[in-house]
Amino acid sequence: MTAIENAIRKAMTAAGRLHNDLAIRDRIERANGTLNGQVDVFGVMARLNLPLIFRPLDGLLGAFMSEPNPGVLVTTKRPLSVQRFTAAHELGHFYLKHRPSLDDDSILRRSPFSASKDANLQEVEADAFAASFLLPQWLAIFHCKRHGWTKQDLPDPRTVYQLSLRAGTSYAATCWTLARYNMISRLDAKQLADIEPKKIKKAILGDVEPAAYYGDVWELGEADKGEVLHGGPDDLFVVRLKENAGAGYLWRLEGLNSDAFTVREDVREQTDAETAGGPVVRRIVAQSVRQQQGSIRMTEARPWQPGSVVNDYTLDVDLYGPEVAGWSRAERRFRLEAA
Numbered sequence: 001m002t003a004i005e006n007a008i009r010k011a012m013t014a015a016g017r018l019h020n021d022l023a024i025r026d027r028i029e030r031a032n033g034t035l036n037g038q039v040d041v042f043g044v045m046a047r048l049n050l051p052l053i054f055r056p057l058d059g060l061l062g063a064f065m066s067e068p069n070p071g072v073l074v075t076t077k078r079p080l081s082v083q084r085f086t087a088a089h090e091l092g093h094f095y096l097k098h099r100p101s102l103d104d105d106s107i108l109r110r111s112p113f114s115a116s117k118d119a120n121l122q123e124v125e126a127d128a129f130a131a132s133f134l135l136p137q138w139l140a141i142f143h144c145k146r147h148g149w150t151k152q153d154l155p156d157p158r159t160v161y162q163l164s165l166r167a168g169t170s171y172a173a174t175c176w177t178l179a180r181y182n183m184i185s186r187l188d189a190k191q192l193a194d195i196e197p198k199k200i201k202k203a204i205l206g207d208v209e210p211a212a213y214y215g216d217v218w219e220l221g222e223a224d225k226g227e228v229l230h231g232g233p234d235d236l237f238v239v240r241l242k243e244n245a246g247a248g249y250l251w252r253l254e255g256l257n258s259d260a261f262t263v264r265e266d267v268r269e270q271t272d273a274e275t276a277g278g279p280v281v282r283r284i285v286a287q288s289v290r291q292q293q294g295s296i297r298m299t300e301a302r303p304w305q306p307g308s309v310v311n312d313y314t315l316d317v318d319l320y321g322p323e324v325a326g327w328s329r330a331e332r333r334f335r336l337e338a339a
């Protein structure tokens with residue numbers, strides 16, 4: 001085994017040990033009620049008592065310091081998925097007892113599971129730790145099962161992008177991590193990683209054109225019910241639900257408050273097997289209009305019989321976007337609970 005491969009395995013084993021110690025897999029797989037399908041890396045750092053401060057850093061994504069006491073800095077100037085990867089990388093430096101490290105955005109450019117022979121082994125370890133800590137194989141499988149994504153579906157950029165949103169990982173890191181687990185081939189990963197997320201967002205949105213493509217585009221269906229989604233204030237939600245229109249049952253959108261979301265599209269899709277009176281697919285595109293913690297809620301009922309609800313669709317959203325200067329939201333909650 002090469003020194004690089006050795007470093008990668010050591011780091012992945014360490015990430016798995018930390019998941020075990022904190023029962024992270026149990027919390028996600030056995031969630032009662034609302035499911036939080038991400039590894040809460042900021043919350044983990046709070047529980048480990050590893051100080052984490054967000055700052056508008058120049059030229060750096062993050063830093064790990066060990067003197068006089070261990071601590072981590074992460075930039076406020078990048079999206080949440082990058083902040084999460086950076087924090088997990090610095091957590092790797094801490095957990096693997098590394099020397100202090102200043103990390104610029106080369107940590108995003110390199111694949112977390114390959115490196116040249118002369119690479120800095122400490123950085124190789126921190127990258128592999130970060131990628132496998134945020135997206136362990138069991139979590140990738142968990143989300144695939146929940147959404148019915150098979151091995152055949154995975155090389156599709158839309159599927160990988162949706163997985164990355166659920167897991168809170170960057171799109172490119174998700175490609176390389178799936179390849180490491182042999183869930184896609186290395187060639188697939190390379191081709192997928194070359195695709196701009198903006199192109200994927202456009203393909204999902206079709207005729208809907210947002211003012212800018214800063215926000216993420218979530219494809220939601222039955223499988224997402226009961227999950228809490230962590231996103232940003234400009235995110236778009238493409239909800240596709242079966243509707244028993246023939247029997248007079250229609251989805252009502254009044255749960256999408258207009259001070260929180262604008263409905264950008266509301267159509268019934270033609271399906272191949274469509275016969276008069278059968279169920280159709282209702283496609284609703286809603287865009288968040290502000291930072292918010294709220295929910296997407298709809299009920300299916302007969303319009304002339306408000307009490308005739310046959311189905312409801314609810315999921316929670318946490319659309320604060322990147323962490324701002326100071327402590328993480330998770331740490332403020334943690335300190336409040338401990339007080």
Ligand SMILES: [Zn+2]
Binds near residue numbers: 089093101102103126
């Ligand atoms: Zn580093």
